[in-house]
Structure formats: structure tokens, C-alpha cells
Amino acid sequence: MKKWRKRMGILVTGLIAIPLVVGIVYYVKPLPQGVSVDGNLHNDSDVRFVYDVTYDNNGRVMEQHLYDEMLRIIDEAEHSLVIDMFLYNDDYDRSKGSYPTRADDITNAVLAAINDNPALHVTIITDAINNMYGSATPENFTKLADAGAEVIFTNMKALPDSNPLYSSIWRSYLQWWPVSQNGFLPNAFNPDGDKASIGSYLDLVNFKANHRKVVLNEQQALITSANITHDGSSLHSNIGFVVTGDILQDIYKSEQAVAALSDITLPEVAWNYTSEPADMxxxxxxxxxxxxxxxxxxxxxxxxxxxxxxxxxxxxxxxxxxxxxxxxxxxxxxxxxxxxxxxxxxxxxxxxxxxxxxxxxxxxxxxxxxxxxxxxxxxxxxxxxxxxxxxxxxxxxxxxxxxxxxxxxxxxxxxxxxxxxxxxxxxxxxxxxxxxxxxxxxxxxxxxxxxxxxxxxxxxxxxxxxxxxxx
Known part of the structure; x- marks a missing residue:
């Protein structure tokens, strides 16, 4: 009996110690190359402020400009187009209202750009929340991939954990739980959406994300607070900046680093922007x-x-x-x-x-x-x-x-x-x-x-x- 208790004590101690060690390792582990950038100051940037506002004026009024700017950047792309958006889906509870079809509209705009210019290199980077951490294959991404776009659901494992009490246990014992596309659990974001699997929910609870919102072609970029590719976010008030100049190369290099987290190499870009001295x-x-x-x-x-x-x-x-x-x-x-x-x-x-x-x-x-x-x-x-x-x-x-x-x-x-x-x-x-x-x-x-x-x-x-x- 004493030996059994001793063995159980050693086992329990080991089960507790492993996540503790794993948590410490990922706390002190260096960040991946190209992440956490403090870039160089550029004096040739042309920056334009753009915003959306929703407000009341004898009824609810929406002034939206960021969506139009994104469509314009997609349309004007000649060689390269990168879209890195945290939320890119039409998931929401339709019993509580309806929203414009932003995910489909942006997808159709990109598909049209590819159809008009087959040489256009398109990269779509997004967070794994959009495919329920592997449990679903949304139609928009399938269409984009079939048209030749590079679609990346960002691998966040190399980054530190924002929910370390859970993530240390997940890394130690749960990350190998299989993620199935034949799940039976309800979709956390859309009651009518694809079902989720246990493995996807175990990943979700890490609460970590590629939260970026960037649209870039070889001439200009849009950096914004808006999830423009998300139906449910389409009525929000947001801000953004349309920018050109040498800083575009820094933005693209940063996106290359994100793609590298998923072992994907993005090609170099034939830049075609104006570089002139600016007052900023x-x-x-x-x-x-x-x-x-x-x-x-x-x-x-x-x-x-x-x-x-x-x-x-x-x-x-x-x-x-x-x-x-x-x-x-x-x-x-x-x-x-x-x-x-x-x-x-x-x-x-x-x-x-x-x-x-x-x-x-x-x-x-x-x-x-x-x-x-x-x-x-x-x-x-x-x-x-x-x-x-x-x-x-x-x-x-x-x-x-x-x-x-x-x-x-x-x-x-x-x-x-x-x-x-x-x-x-x-x-x-x-x-x-x-x-x-x-x-x-x-x-x-x-x-x-x-x-x-x-x-x-x-x-x-x-x-x-x-x-x-x-x-």
C-alpha cells in the first residue's frame, strides 16, 4: 500500500511538473525571427487617414470607407496582393440579426482580380478561428485556394502563451488530440455553422490569435483596426491608414515572417510605389x-x-x-x-x-x-x-x-x-x-x-x- 501511494505521488508530481516546465520554457523562449518589430523611421511615406463611423442622427447612420479602400487596393494590385485579416468569415447567430456579406464580397473581388490577371500572386493569411481550428473548410477559402491563392491559417504555436495556466497543460498533454472535420460539437460562433470537434475546442481555449488587419499590394497598404472581411464586424466604427513609400517593404517583410510560422515562404515583390520626401x-x-x-x-x-x-x-x-x-x-x-x-x-x-x-x-x-x-x-x-x-x-x-x-x-x-x-x-x-x-x-x-x-x-x-x- 505504501509503495502504491509512493508511486502515485511520484506520478502526480510528474504530471504537475511537466506543464510547469513547459510553461517556463515557453515564457523564456525567444520569439520567432521577424516578430515584434520596431521598424526604421521612413521620411517618404504618404499617409491618408480613413475611418468608419456608426452613429445616431434621427436614425442609425453608417459612414463606411475602409471597405471601399480594401476593394480599391485589391482592384489595383498588379503583381502581388496580401490580405492578413483576423476574422474572415460569415459566422454569426442569424436569429439575432443580419449583416452585409463582407466575407463573400471580398472573396469575389479577389477571385475577379485573379481571373483578370492570372499572374497576380495572392496570399490570404488569417487566424485559425476561421476554420474552427481545423474542424471546418469554409467555402470562401476553398474557392480562393482553387483559384491559385496561397491560403494560410496561421500556426501560432511558436509564440508565447496568453493563457499560460491552460496552455502549459495543452502543450504537455492535449495538443495531440486529433482535430476532426466530422465533429459533433456546436459551432461557438454560428449555431447553423459547421460542427466543431473536441480537438478544435481544446485549441480555442489557448486564446491566442493572429489579430492583424493588413491589405497590401506593390503600390500601397492599408493598416486598420477593422476586420473588413467579417460580416459580423461590418457595422463597427473603425480607423485605418492608407500608406505608401519604403515602409511597404517593412510591412511585407513582417507578413513574410507570419507566413514562415506556417512554413510557407512568400516570394519577393516587384515594388511599384512612389518615394518622395514627406513632412512626416x-x-x-x-x-x-x-x-x-x-x-x-x-x-x-x-x-x-x-x-x-x-x-x-x-x-x-x-x-x-x-x-x-x-x-x-x-x-x-x-x-x-x-x-x-x-x-x-x-x-x-x-x-x-x-x-x-x-x-x-x-x-x-x-x-x-x-x-x-x-x-x-x-x-x-x-x-x-x-x-x-x-x-x-x-x-x-x-x-x-x-x-x-x-x-x-x-x-x-x-x-x-x-x-x-x-x-x-x-x-x-x-x-x-x-x-x-x-x-x-x-x-x-x-x-x-x-x-x-x-x-x-x-x-x-x-x-x-x-x-x-x-x-
Whole structure:
């Protein structure tokens, strides 16, 4: 009996020790080459700010431009086209509403481009959430692959784990569970969609993603906060930047690194862009370097600075502390947040934004919530103006641990410019429009969504620190 207990003790100890060791290994393991990029500053970039807004003006109004920009970039591609989008599907609960057919429309546009120009090299990169982690083969991707496009469902295993308490166990014992395309479990995103298998759900709980949103041809690129290829995201408010110049090569190199995670090599590009001196400097920042850049912008803000933030999720504790410190130094800080109440027909509990907003208001920071009505304020940017100079950072990354701590794959653009430049004044006009509710209802006072529940504050902190969350 004693020997049996001893053996069981050794077995249990070993079963616990293995995930612990695996978790440590993946915590200290170097990142794959080409990931977490702090690019070079380029002085030849031409950048144009583009945005979508949904608001109320005697009825719900939608002004959408990002979809049109994506279609234009697809149509104008001559040699190369790369689309890297986190969500690329038509999955949602149709009993709760309907959305424009963005996934099909973009697919048809790409297929038309290939048909018109068979020499066009098309690469579609997306997250494995779109094929239910191997349980389904969506028709759009089959059509694209049959037409000759390179379709990549990103292999995220080489990156650190955003949910380490679970992922260390998954890596040790569960990752070999077979993923079947004859699953019997309900689809987590669409009750009428393809069934999922046990193996796909075991992968899903890792909560890690290729969260990028990039469209690129040999002439220009669009870096955005919008999942333009997702039906359910089509009504959201978002921001984006159409950019050209030498930075295109940095963006493409970064996409080559993502493809390499899945052992796929992307060909070189015959670039055909204009390179002329500009009144700004621009660089690519990805993954953890987004946080580094964001904190540097906030740390450099002085009592004479104006800081404007608009973001879907704001939860990272270093960022929260930096925003509060910036306000304490005397900078004027205005923050627009999504109320975190809507997600494709599902009602959410307001975590984390309402809890962070309460912290900000307690520290003298002005906060407004976007007045959403089923859709989301999905933008992700920070703008800092000090004297004659301005800085801008925006793209796919929410300001959360998962998005800016080398866990997700993310792409942002950083810009330095004169405060009088067209881009700076356009950003300020955009922000003023939604902050002041110019010619419509965009935002509401903090008190409308104020939530001081202690348990929610505690739960937010636990989720953000452990990764046991989807934000």
C-alpha cells in the first residue's frame, strides 16, 4: 500500500511538473525571427487617414470607407496582393440579426482580380478561428485556394502563451488530440455553422490569435483596426491608414515572417510605389513593440500636451498607469472607449473598459463612452500633440496584455508629423466630431455606463493578469 501511494505521488508530481516546465520554457523562449518589430523611421511615406463611423442622427447612420479602400487596393494590385485579416468569415447567430456579406464580397473581388490577371500572386493569411481550428473548410477559402491563392491559417504555436495556466497543460498533454472535420460539437460562433470537434475546442481555449488587419499590394497598404472581411464586424466604427513609400517593404517583410510560422515562404515583390520626401516620419511596429512605442509616447507627454485616445479595449496595467501619470503631469487627456456591451448579438458585462474608465475619472481624466447600438467602437489609436509636433499610433492592437505583450500577432503604424500637417488636423477633426457629437450622437458621458461593482474590478484584474479572458 505504501509503495502504491509512493508511486502515485511520484506520478502526480510528474504530471504537475511537466506543464510547469513547459510553461517556463515557453515564457523564456525567444520569439520567432521577424516578430515584434520596431521598424526604421521612413521620411517618404504618404499617409491618408480613413475611418468608419456608426452613429445616431434621427436614425442609425453608417459612414463606411475602409471597405471601399480594401476593394480599391485589391482592384489595383498588379503583381502581388496580401490580405492578413483576423476574422474572415460569415459566422454569426442569424436569429439575432443580419449583416452585409463582407466575407463573400471580398472573396469575389479577389477571385475577379485573379481571373483578370492570372499572374497576380495572392496570399490570404488569417487566424485559425476561421476554420474552427481545423474542424471546418469554409467555402470562401476553398474557392480562393482553387483559384491559385496561397491560403494560410496561421500556426501560432511558436509564440508565447496568453493563457499560460491552460496552455502549459495543452502543450504537455492535449495538443495531440486529433482535430476532426466530422465533429459533433456546436459551432461557438454560428449555431447553423459547421460542427466543431473536441480537438478544435481544446485549441480555442489557448486564446491566442493572429489579430492583424493588413491589405497590401506593390503600390500601397492599408493598416486598420477593422476586420473588413467579417460580416459580423461590418457595422463597427473603425480607423485605418492608407500608406505608401519604403515602409511597404517593412510591412511585407513582417507578413513574410507570419507566413514562415506556417512554413510557407512568400516570394519577393516587384515594388511599384512612389518615394518622395514627406513632412512626416513613419515606421512599422508590431506585437510587443507597440506597447514600447505607446508608453514612450505617453511618457514624453508634458503639461503642455494634448493626448487623445480611442480604443475598443484598454486594460493593460502599464498603459493604464502611464495614462494616469500623463494626466498627473498636467497633460490634457481625453479618452473614448467602447462600453463593452455588444458582441454580435450577445450582451457583455462591460469588462474591462468600464472599470478602467472609473480609474481614469478618479484621476481627473475625461472619459466618454461611444454610444453603441449593437455594433462596437472598434478603433485603436493614440494621438499626442506637444507644441508644434504630433505623434500618432494606430492599427490592429487593443491596449491589453494579450494584444501588446508579444502574445497576439498585431500590426500598427507609428507617425511623427508637424501639428499643422493635414494628417494631424484630420485626426483632431475626427476626434472632435465624435467627442462633441457634431451633427449626430456619437458618444455619451461616463456616467451613462459607470459601473463601480467591486467584483467586476477584481475580475478584470484577474483576467488581465492571468490571460483567462478573450480581451
Amino acid at each position: 516620419q513613419t515606421k512599422l511596429v508590431t506585437e510587443g513593440k507597440i506597447e514600447k512605442t505607446l508608453l514612450a509616447m505617453l511618457d514624453g507627454a508634458s503639461e503642455n500636451s494634448e493626448v487623445k485616445i480611442g480604443v475598443f479595449y484598454l486594460a493593460d496595467r502599464d498603459v493604464v498607469k502611464a495614462v494616469k501619470a500623463t494626466a498627473k503631469r498636467g497633460a490634457n487627456v481625453d479618452v473614448i472607449l467602447d462600453p463593452n456591451k455588444d458582441a454580435f448579438g450577445i450582451e457583455k458585462n462591460g469588462i474591462p473598459n468600464r472599470q478602467v474608465a472609473a480609474e481614469f475619472v478618479e484621476n481627473g481624466i475625461d472619459v466618454r463612452f461611444y454610444d453603441t447600438n449593437g455594433e462596437q467602437y472598434h478603433s485603436k489609436f493614440v494621438y499626442v500633440k506637444t507644441g508644434d509636433d504630433a505623434q500618432l499610433l494606430g492599427g490592429s492592437a487593443n491596449f491589453t496584455r494579450r494584444n501588446i505583450a508579444d502574445l497576439n500577432l498585431e500590426t500598427n503604424l507609428y507617425m511623427e508629423m508637424p501639428a499643422t500637417s493635414e494628417l494631424a488636423t484630420t485626426i483632431e477633426s475626427y476626434f472632435a466630431r465624435i467627442w462633441d457629437n457634431e451633427n449626430g450622437q456619437y458618444t455619451v458621458d461616463f456616467e451613462v455606463y459607470e459601473d463601480q461593482a467591486v467584483w467586476k474590478k477584481l475580475w478584470y484584474r484577474i483576467q488581465e493578469s492571468t490571460g483567462l479572458s478573450t480581451f
